[in-house]
Amino acid sequence: MNEAIVRSILLVSLVKVVVLLFLVLTAVAYLVWFERKVAARIQGRWGPYRVGPHGLLQPLADGVKFLLKEDATPAGVDRFLYFAAPLLTMTLAISGIAMIPFGPVSLHIFGVATPLVVANINVGLLAIFAITSIGVYGVALAGWSSNNKYSLLGGLRSSAQMISYELSLTLSVVGILLLAGTFNLSELVTRQDGFTWGRLPQWNLLNPTFPQILGFFCYFVAAIAETNRAPFDLAEAESELVAGYHTEYSSFKFAMFFLGEYASMITVACLASVLFLGGWLSPFPRTPGMDWTLYIPAIVFAISGFALLINAVGYRNMFGRIELAVLGLVLLALSFLCTQPGVIGDVQGPFWFLAKVLFVLFVYVWVRWTLPRFRYDQLMRFGWKVLFPVALLNVVLTSLAVVMRK
Amino acid sequence: MTPQLVIFLVLAAIAIAGAVNVILQRHPIHSAISLITVMIALAGLFLTLESEFIAAVQIIVYAGAIMVLFVFVIMLLNAGVEERTNMSRMARYAGVPLAIFLLIELAYQIGAATSSMSPQPPAEGVTRGLSMLLFRDFVFPFELTSILILIAILGALVLAQRGEGVPAKGGQEKIS
Numbered sequence: 311m312n313e314a315i316v317r318s319i320l321l322v323s324l325v326k327v328v329v330l331l332f333l334v335l336t337a338v339a340y341l342v343w344f345e346r347k348v349a350a351r352i353q354g355r356w357g358p359y360r361v362g363p364h365g366l367l368q369p370l371a372d373g374v375k376f377l378l379k380e381d382a383t384p385a386g387v388d389r390f391l392y393f394a395a396p397l398l399t400m401t402l403a404i405s406g407i408a409m410i411p412f413g414p415v416s417l418h419i420f421g422v423a424t425p426l427v428v429a430n431i432n433v434g435l436l437a438i439f440a441i442t443s444i445g446v447y448g449v450a451l452a453g454w455s456s457n458n459k460y461s462l463l464g465g466l467r468s469s470a471q472m473i474s475y476e477l478s479l480t481l482s483v484v485g486i487l488l489l490a491g492t493f494n495l496s497e498l499v500t501r502q503d504g505f506t507w508g509r510l511p512q513w514n515l516l517n518p519t520f521p522q523i524l525g526f527f528c529y530f531v532a533a534i535a536e537t538n539r540a541p542f543d544l545a546e547a548e549s550e551l552v553a554g555y556h557t558e559y560s561s562f563k564f565a566m567f568f569l570g571e572y573a574s575m576i577t578v579a580c581l582a583s584v585l586f587l588g589g590w591l592s593p594f595p596r597t598p599g600m601d602w603t604l605y606i607p608a609i610v611f612a613i614s615g616f617a618l619l620i621n622a623v624g625y626r627n628m629f630g631r632i633e634l635a636v637l638g639l640v641l642l643a644l645s646f647l648c649t650q651p652g653v654i655g656d657v658q659g660p661f662w663f664l665a666k667v668l669f670v671l672f673v674y675v676w677v678r679w680t681l682p683r684f685r686y687d688q689l690m691r692f693g694w695k696v697l698f699p700v701a702l703l704n705v706v707l708t709s710l711a712v713v714m715r716k
Numbered sequence: 717m718t719p720q721l722v723i724f725l726v727l728a729a730i731a732i733a734g735a736v737n738v739i740l741q742r743h744p745i746h747s748a749i750s751l752i753t754v755m756i757a758l759a760g761l762f763l764t765l766e767s768e769f770i771a772a773v774q775i776i777v778y779a780g781a782i783m784v785l786f787v788f789v790i791m792l793l794n795a796g797v798e799e800r801t802n803m804s805r806m807a808r809y810a811g812v813p814l815a816i817f818l819l820i821e822l823a824y825q826i827g828a829a830t831s832s833m834s835p836q837p838p839a840e841g842v843t844r845g846l847s848m849l850l851f852r853d854f855v856f857p858f859e860l861t862s863i864l865i866l867i868a869i870l871g872a873l874v875l876a877q878r879g880e881g882v883p884a885k886g887g888q889e890k891i892s
Contacts, residue, residue: 391745433843436772440759443780447752447787454745454791462791469788473781480776493769493843 326428327408334407338572339369345675352679363630373565381561384457391455396559396566399448403573406441409434410580411496413590413659426660427496434495435487438581439480442536446472448570449538453555464554467544467686474693475535475542481701482528485708486514486585489522499589509595513588520711524704526586528697530670533578534677535693537571541681544689579670580663587666590659607661608648615641724764731757742798744790748783755779769843 343358343365350357358365383392411427431437446469453465487493490501504512514522535542546554556567583589594603618638625631648657684692734753741747755778762771803811850858 388743388745391749431768433768433772436769436776440772440775440780443776443784444756446780446784447749450784450787450791451745451749454787462794466788466791469784469791473784473788476781 323428330407330428331404334404334573334576335569337576338569339373341572341576341671342372342568343369344671345678348672348675349679352676363625363627363634366633376562376565376568379561381563384558386457387558388455388457391451392558393563395448395452395455396556396563396570398451399445399570400566400573402441402445402448403570403577406438406574406577407580409438409495410577410584411499411589412663413656414500425496430494430496433493435483435493435498435585438577442479442574442577443476445536445570445574448567449555452559452567456555456558458558460551460553461555461557464544464546464551464557468538468555471538471542471544471689471693472536474690475532475697478528478693478697478701479532479536481698481705482525482532483585484701484705485520485522485525488705488708488712489514489517489519495584495589499584499591502588503591505595511588511591511593511595513586513591515586515588519715520708522586522704522708524700525708526582528701528704529582529586530673531697532701533582534674535689537574537578539571539575539674540678541683542689543683544686575671575674576667579667579674582670583663583666587670588662589666590663592658592662604654604658605649607657608645608654610661611641611645611648615639615645720764724761727757727760727764730754731761742800744795744798745787748786748790751786752779752783755783767842769846 346368347357347365358368361367361371383389408428409431411425411430413426429437449472450465450469453461453463453468456462486498490498492498492501502511502513502517506512506516506518510516512518515526538544538546544554546556551557556564559567592603594600615638618634618641622631622634622638625634647653648661731754734750734757737750738747738754741750756775759771759774759779762768762774
């Protein structure tokens with residue numbers, strides 16, 4: 311390889327990293343908004359409504375607030391670890407997304423064709439697990455270094471919980487590895503292409519050899535526990551531990567934990583989509599009669615664009631009217647773009663991928679605002695006596711099915 | 717200097733500095749963190765040898781599981797700062813010479829070996845090659861080791877519960 315090619319590959323990777331970082335941070339900010347809106351709907355109230363139309367500028371206000379609050383460091387903390395813990399949490403949570411493939415198409419940047427993934431490595435799945443397994447230190451060390459009993463208890467609980475559920479998390483995807491025989495995430499998606507009886511997509515969840523329904527259940531439950539979210543949010547249980555491991559953190563250091571939690575939610579949802587829900591594959595077969603499904607992205611954008619426009623006309627203040635109308639017009643333009651011959655094929659992969667991710671994230675939020683928190687002993691008993699055996703059972707059954715098929 | 721050599725030197729320096737720091741730090745948590753740094757630097761070294769699988773497993777198993785338990789236990793016991801002692805007589809007269817001897821021996825052996833060794837990933841891929849070795853060629857010693865570890869766990873449980881009489885129903889919850 312000559313120097314020029316190496317340099318342009320490095321440059322392209324840099325561009326991809328910057329773009330992905332921007333997208334992920336924006337997504338994290340609006341995931342918080344999304345969660346608050348869904349929670350409000352579940353509890354029969356409105357949620358954020360003041361800052362911008364429908365609270366759309368709330369993430370911005372939150373960000374400014376985090377930056378401007380006083381950054382207090384309590385006495386008696388272990389300085390190095392106290393500062394390192396939030397950094398570690400956020401960095402690790404964000405870097406997992408680098409391994410996720412967003413679509414089958416190649417982008418052309420500076421004349422170099424490059425896939426829609428930052429790091430397409432052979433052991434992508436293992437690399438993500440490696441990153442999540444290190445993530446526990448952020449929480450554990452934050453709890454320990456804060457010199458606060460509530461923080462320490464939160465950190466202890468969290469590390470015990472994450473060790474216990476990591477086993478089930480890793481075991482739950484072994485079935486998929488048995489079926490596909492690769493660790494590469496892009497290849498894992500392409501292996502799920504095809505349809506049973508011409509209709510049912512052969513995603514791993516509905517794999518014809520052995521449907522990974524048990525695996526998906528284990529993965530999702532363990533993933534919720536790994537990201538410390540309700541009903542497994544023992545690490546920060548407000549009603550027992552003030553705020554758990556981040557009790558002593560304020561201002562931007564707290565924001566980093568916050569960003570980390572939501573970024574790992576996104577990673578987990580992306581991974582669920584790649585592993586179990588066929589990643590970027592469309593749920594409709596490409597038979598002659600099904601050509602209209604190519605227009606689904608355009609139709610979805612068009613409907614939401616019109617809905618925003620209609621909403622804008624009757625909105626209660628001028629600013630909201632303008633912003634909603636502009637958003638609606640942007641969506642309509644996007645919808646028009648999605649019908650163009652050069653774009654319509656390329657937009658399918660990312661559209662279906664993001665649709666699945668959004669669905670998983672919605673379930674995530676839905677679960678949080680529906681189920682009450684587990685008690686600590688229930689958590690441990692469930693992890694070791696239910697989830698772990700079920701994940702093992704899935705591995706055994708899948709290996710049997712794979713052997714029988716051969 | 718090739719980029720590979722630079723990366724190797726940086727990772728090696730991190731690993732050695734971390735290892736030395738494990739001993740120099742006075743608080744167990746800081747020692748544990750230094751040990752984790754060593755593990756991650758070693759994983760990086762495996763990457764430069766084109767063994768992505770071993771690198772990932774190194775991080776998942778050592779840094780992500782074993783060291784988490786170390787940190788967990790240190791936090792649980794709330795271990796304090798170690799007291800620094802001057803070297804004991806044993807360490808001064810037997811330990812230091814032995815350590816120097818070991819160092820010389822290692823340096824000699826490594827110096828003799830580097831010229832003829834180069835990394836050779838198996839042709840069929842690291843993951844496949846490794847599983848073939850572990851689960852076909854060496855399956856008996858492999859399973860034997862797992863049973864050995866299982867026995868050790870059972871032994872630890874028996875020792876931990878001695879003196880409390882027969883463990884009551886729900887004894888597991890007490891431990892967790």
